[in-house]
Amino acid sequence: MNTLTRRVATAGLLALLLIATVRTATADETCNSPYTARLIKGQEQFLHVWVLGVKGMGDGSDKLVTVDSDPKSKDYGKVIHTVSVGGRGEAHHMGFTDDRRYLWAGRLDDNKIFVFDVGSDPAKPALVRTIDNFESSSGYVGPHTFYATPGRVMIQGLSNSKDHGGVTGIAVYSNAGEFVAKYDMPTGKSAIGTGDGYGYDIGINPAKNVMLTSSFTGWTNYMMDLGTLIKDPEAMKNFGSTMALWDFKAMKPTQVFEVPGAPLEIRWNLAGGADWAITATALTSKLWLIKQDKDGKWQAKAVADIGDPSKIPLPVDISITADGKGLWVNTFMDGKTRYFDMTNPESPKQTYEIVSGKQVNMVSQSWDGKRVYLTSSLLANWDKKGADDEQFLRAYDWDGKQLTRKFELDFYALKLGRAHHMKFSAKPAQVAAADRAR
Amino acid sequence: MKAARIALLAILVIVPASGVLQTARAQDPVRRPVQDFVPPAAGSYRLPPIQDAGNGWVLEGNYFPRRLARYTHDAYTLLTFVYTYCSDPVGCPLAYSTLDAVKNGVVADQRLRGKVRLVCLSFDPTHDTPGAMQTYGGLNIRDTRVPWHFLTTYSMTTLAPILDGYGQDIEVVHDASGKATRARTHMLKMFLIDRQSRVREIYSAAFLQPEVILNDLRTLAMEDAAMQAR
Numbered sequence: 001m002n003t004l005t006r007r008v009a010t011a012g013l014l015a016l017l018l019i020a021t022v023r024t025a026t027a028d029e030t031c032n033s034p035y036t037a038r039l040i041k042g043q044e045q046f047l048h049v050w051v052l053g054v055k056g057m058g059d060g061s062d063k064l065v066t067v068d069s070d071p072k073s074k075d076y077g078k079v080i081h082t083v084s085v086g087g088r089g090e091a092h093h094m095g096f097t098d099d100r101r102y103l104w105a106g107r108l109d110d111n112k113i114f115v116f117d118v119g120s121d122p123a124k125p126a127l128v129r130t131i132d133n134f135e136s137s138s139g140y141v142g143p144h145t146f147y148a149t150p151g152r153v154m155i156q157g158l159s160n161s162k163d164h165g166g167v168t169g170i171a172v173y174s175n176a177g178e179f180v181a182k183y184d185m186p187t188g189k190s191a192i193g194t195g196d197g198y199g200y201d202i203g204i205n206p207a208k209n210v211m212l213t214s215s216f217t218g219w220t221n222y223m224m225d226l227g228t229l230i231k232d233p234e235a236m237k238n239f240g241s242t243m244a245l246w247d248f249k250a251m252k253p254t255q256v257f258e259v260p261g262a263p264l265e266i267r268w269n270l271a272g273g274a275d276w277a278i279t280a281t282a283l284t285s286k287l288w289l290i291k292q293d294k295d296g297k298w299q300a301k302a303v304a305d306i307g308d309p310s311k312i313p314l315p316v317d318i319s320i321t322a323d324g325k326g327l328w329v330n331t332f333m334d335g336k337t338r339y340f341d342m343t344n345p346e347s348p349k350q351t352y353e354i355v356s357g358k359q360v361n362m363v364s365q366s367w368d369g370k371r372v373y374l375t376s377s378l379l380a381n382w383d384k385k386g387a388d389d390e391q392f393l394r395a396y397d398w399d400g401k402q403l404t405r406k407f408e409l410d411f412y413a414l415k416l417g418r419a420h421h422m423k424f425s426a427k428p429a430q431v432a433a434a435d436r437a438r
Numbered sequence: 439m440k441a442a443r444i445a446l447l448a449i450l451v452i453v454p455a456s457g458v459l460q461t462a463r464a465q466d467p468v469r470r471p472v473q474d475f476v477p478p479a480a481g482s483y484r485l486p487p488i489q490d491a492g493n494g495w496v497l498e499g500n501y502f503p504r505r506l507a508r509y510t511h512d513a514y515t516l517l518t519f520v521y522t523y524c525s526d527p528v529g530c531p532l533a534y535s536t537l538d539a540v541k542n543g544v545v546a547d548q549r550l551r552g553k554v555r556l557v558c559l560s561f562d563p564t565h566d567t568p569g570a571m572q573t574y575g576g577l578n579i580r581d582t583r584v585p586w587h588f589l590t591t592y593s594m595t596t597l598a599p600i601l602d603g604y605g606q607d608i609e610v611v612h613d614a615s616g617k618a619t620r621a622r623t624h625m626l627k628m629f630l631i632d633r634q635s636r637v638r639e640i641y642s643a644a645f646l647q648p649e650v651i652l653n654d655l656r657t658l659a660m661e662d663a664a665m666q667a668r
Contacts, residue, residue: 034644035642035644035645037625037642098625098642099605099607099625101607119607150627150640150641150642150645151488151489151605151627151629151637151640152488152640172486174488174489174605175605176489176605178489180486180487180488181484181486206471206472206644206645207471207472207473207474207475208474208475209473209475209477210475247478247483249477249478249483249650250478250482250483251483251484252478252483273472275474
């Protein structure tokens with residue numbers, strides 16, 4: 001090998017080494033924990049959908065459904081794999097471990113947590129563990145949000161085993177599935193504000209060492225028929241109206257914000273050190289901004305209406321773009337998917353909307369924002385009835401002006417069940433490293 | 439020969455080892471995570487045990503087998519997995535640089551001096567021989583102020599159960615023809631292990647901040663002091 005050849009070979013090897021090592025992502029497909037690795041910046045190959053089983057439909061069981069989402073594949077837009085977990089327990093949300101090898105999926109009714117190996121072969125996830133001590137170890141009920149931290153998964157509960165109300169907390173498990181610790185949501189009046197004890201989502205900003213939590217409602221309400229619930233004034237009082245800011249390292253709440261109307265999903269914008277977060281309130285239909293003021297104190301304030309709040313469109317899932325300049329918002333009752341321009345987070349502007357279904361809940365977008373996926377189910381007893389009970393996965397392309405549908409899967413026609421949470425995966429060769437870490 | 443020993447001793451005494459290393463690694467591309475906060479005070483928070491420290495057979499300096507457990511008890515241990523030719527700015531060079539900064543902090547803190555151990559264990563037993571790891575460790579190996587061990591293993595067969603025990607992922611990168619390269623993909627993790635061989639904190643690239651790690655070490659020291667006082 002001559003000198004030039006050796007230099008070229010060395011340079012090539014160094015370049016290979018530089019791109020090879022996986023880095024911690026700032027955000028993963030825009031909404032996952034910042035501690036999640038193996039960011040998919042290119043084409044997501046597989047879409048995993050956590051599905052609620054329906055009695056008498058197929059095997060009737062909750063299941064993880066894998067859909068081929070690669071347009072170049074012969075199976076594009078088709079269900080390529082299912083894993084039934086047995087029974088129906090109100091399948092709801094999922095989350096990856098920090099190394100993205102495993103996908104944890106929870107059930108809000110029986111509190112079971114299913115761990116799927118998606119690292120070995122993402123086309124064929126395998127159930128490798130079932131965790132059934134969430135309630136007995138923590139006293140919490142309704143494992144909702146699964147949020148990766150290094151070597152651990154934080155699980156936000158929705159309720160508790162004592163009264164099935166909304167007072168709850170966060171349980172921490174090791175990646176191996178062992179219970180580590182529990183942290184109650186702040187309750188009562190104190191120097192940090194007045195906590196209601198409710199919980200829903202988790203969002204961490206590592207650079208600021210802050211964690212935000214939001215609030216929903218307890219088992220009694222989320223397992224109740226929605227029509228019955230709405231007509232019950234006492235039950236309607238039992239919704240969260242706070243967000244809490246935590247010292248993440250110390251796992252101690254430091255501030256409680258009044259955010260009326262059940263603030264749900266939390267999305268941090270970490271692009272360019274902007275360090276603000278956004279949430280949507282389900283019952284009051286508003287976007288709320290959480291941001292530091294000029295004195296460095298964190299503040300929460302309503303910055304936009306979502307549709308006509310008086311009609312209770314019921315905002316559910318939101319998805320922020322990677323650059324923090326756009327936000328998708330689904331509203332369940334009117335079945336609309338809306339896009340907000342977030343260039344000025346103090347004053348978001350809706351720039352686009354379509355009726356995407358008779359009911360619509362979750363929204364996930366690719367890292368580049370060019371592909372958007374929607375699913376339909378909210379909760380088994382909250383989904384609409386009769387012909388309005390559409391259950392689907394719909395995939396779209398987004399060109400910045402309009403959504404163009406690419407494929408649709410009717411989950412009832414396929415005898416799968418109610419389509420809820422989605423997560424992306426890809427084979428290792430398709431996985432790109434994050435370009436920065438914070 | 440005697441003169442050479444005296445010269446080496448002089449270097450060790452006059453020049454802080456980490457300073458030499460930092461100079462030698464000045465070219466290393468390290469990208470530290472942003473830390474826009476004041477860490478909570480040591481002892482003001484808990485570090486619940488996460489898991490037991492992993493064990494297995496390792497090598498240090500030669501081919502005599504040793505149990506990894508001997509490096510993970512009776513001191514506050516920071517253990518991380520590296521490979522010597524890793525050049526990722528948020529990978530192994532960041533881990534090394536962070537440990538170097540922690541070492542300086544330990545040396546400067548009477549509460550921690552003599553209580554902390556650092557361990558780097560190679561991902562790549564094929565290329566990172568015991569000798570290669572000693573070279574990688576440089577003068578840090580001989581600096582007795584903070585023991586710093588540079589370990590490897592016989593083979594992937596002996597390394598694999600250790601990686602599994604810590605939940606540390608690793609994949610060999612293949613080239614376009616499917617041939618294995620020397621490159622590895624892995625998620626940078628650093629494990630804080632207490633005197634009873636329990637993992638008490640796990641840091642990844644987004645949270646690898648020396649100031650935070652030093653406070654975690656002080657928190658464990660305060661916890662032990664409180665236990666002994668009872």
